[in-house]
Amino acid sequence: MEGHLIVTQLDAFEGASYQYVRAARAEVNDAYRLAGYILGDATEAQDAVQDALVKAWRNWPTLRDPEAFGPWFERIVVNVCRDRLRRHRTLRMVDLDDAGEVESPDIFGSMIEGDEVAGAVARLAPDHRIVIALRFWRDLTLEQVAETLDLPLGTVKSRLHYALRALRTDLKGSGDEA
């Protein structure tokens, strides 16, 4: 049997796709939780992370250091979630078939409905909701939140302050005596 060998330039893709898959697999759980906390709906979270994964791959060439994938991808997830929140005006979609029911079957929905504080967070404006999720649910430092949101530290502090104040107002308004 005779054959021949060919050498061509395409290996960059193999390496990139391998690195992408490996990095994305390492981050997908955190990304899913973060999206779920922000969006309050498992299906929405899954769709958001899917969108983020696609965006991440499309922008992979802009990522100079694959080791920095985590924070970079988290930023993409947050941006996707923010877009979704703004598009949906913070309203949670309800299955038409289940329109008569108010119970949420997913874990993020039950978190919002079962916990007064989480429910109050879900009623915050998108930017406030995101900063709360990153700071307290994703447990990032203020500096990390600023990096993720690509905002000055002062802006993050201010946003967090107003978010907490809005939360307190909401909780007090609902009769909570925290």
Added chain:
Amino acid sequence: MKPEMDDVELAQLELRLRKSVVGHAPAAPDALVRFIDTVPVTEPAARRLSLVHARPGVRRAFFALAAAAVLVVAVAGTAALVTIRNEQSRGVPAAGDGWSWQRADGTLVSVSGQVAHGFVGICTSGSGSESLCSSGDGSTWAVPADPAIVSVDGPDQFWPGLIVRSGGVYLTIGSTPFCNSTGDCLASSAATPTPVSSRQLWRSTDGLHWSRIDSPALAGLVGDNLGMVAGAFVALVQTSEGTGTGSVLTSVDGLTWSTASQLPVRPDSFILEALSGSPAVSEPGTAGLCVGQLPSSGSVEWRSLDAKTWARVTLPPGIQFACGGRTSDGTYLGTGIEGSVGLSTVNGGRIVRSSDGLTWRVDQGNLPGYLLDMVSVGNRLVAEVVDSPVSPLASTTGASIWESADLGHTWQPLLDATGKQLHGRVRHLGDRVAFYSGSDRLISWGRLEWLGSRDDTQPVESPSATPSSTPSASHSTSPSRPEPTPPVTPSLGISQADAIRIAAQEASATQEEIAGASAMVVYGDLWWADAKDYRWVWKVIFTTVAGPTSGRQATVIIDYLTGSVITVRDLYA
């Protein structure tokens, strides 16, 4: 003015916030994890090559076509193609004109090659995972692989690439599959390529029992680069992954390897591809070893007939790489890759010819468009052609199948039993041509539907035995279907426009929603449809925000291949 929070109040609120998430930390759904693997295949990246988008099928196809192009085919007269117009037979290859077709079982299989007692490949199951599989006759595939066809010595997982045979020695470069925590694996040739450092050489002296060959000389094997040059096995290595220099190793027995020469191109950032050739090849030694480098300043290519000395190849305008062997008429026939400098874009393959194998010109007769693949069977060349440059989702017509009986000077459509041109993918399978459905370039291989052979084909190597697995010992990846029912799955995927149109009708979308619709092709199990079934689908989403308190989001899932609506999810707020 609202009073500011004091520190105690703030601490309490923060504590409540942190507590609220306790017990609500689910892992990502399996479908989402598996989705990751599909992204590099289905989604274009900013700097990705058009050719690469279709990885692995198209890229492999290009190298396959390059191998096939060196085939010698006996010139035969062009006979009229038999066209039996029968709508029931659409998609069924037409018998006649020397062709006979055998129904395959529709398995998703990437065939590594022929071994002593059958064929070995990597099969994709309904859940999307991949496994070593085997077939006694090429038409019915079994997972796990039949131990009478492939038997592995030692604990290592055998995940073969192309299988090369010389005399009684079989070689293949294997790789380590990418497996998730649940044990589902993807071959390195799929969406998750294995780094070069994890490739291994496997050897068999009987075409049945395989053992791994460990040698320091083989460290850094790249790709599936394994072939035959000047009567010796040839493999390419590089000193380290992605860097350093490359070497050409040769071996007579597959056990002892020595450096024959240094590669005249730098291996970094290059894919090094090898082809094992095919049963019907050009005159021995006339194709040799072709290596190319495609820097931004322009492509450079060398050829070697002995793996030691190298001669510069002259390429025609627009062709970045060309290689082929001498045919029976004394001229050289090969395939070239047409693209811009550096392969930043790839249009597709072209048939090239040469009087010496070094200076090439494009000449593909009346064959339209661009080659994706070309194989030979009997006295025919069979080509898989797209009519427009290769690009992601550029064509919904799939690849059309053409045949030539005169070394590629003139081409005729290969017709199905209704007289329509076949669309799909073609590969070599022993002395036959394997015809795959699912021809769109998103699917790497598609389902093996038919095996075609020619009456004038001399059997190359009939399996000495065709031990098929008993149902209790193994299971076929898909049940056999009776002849001559036409394929259930059409070879074409529907276009984005059609997907949106179908979805709009199904979801009663408004014109505004249609205008703002998003549609993407995804591959995954249908978790959104409560069905565990991996397939390619269009996911079309219509979104309307009617006001601060109302909106609608309708998601329609459509089978990418058939256009049938799988599910509609209408959400209102």
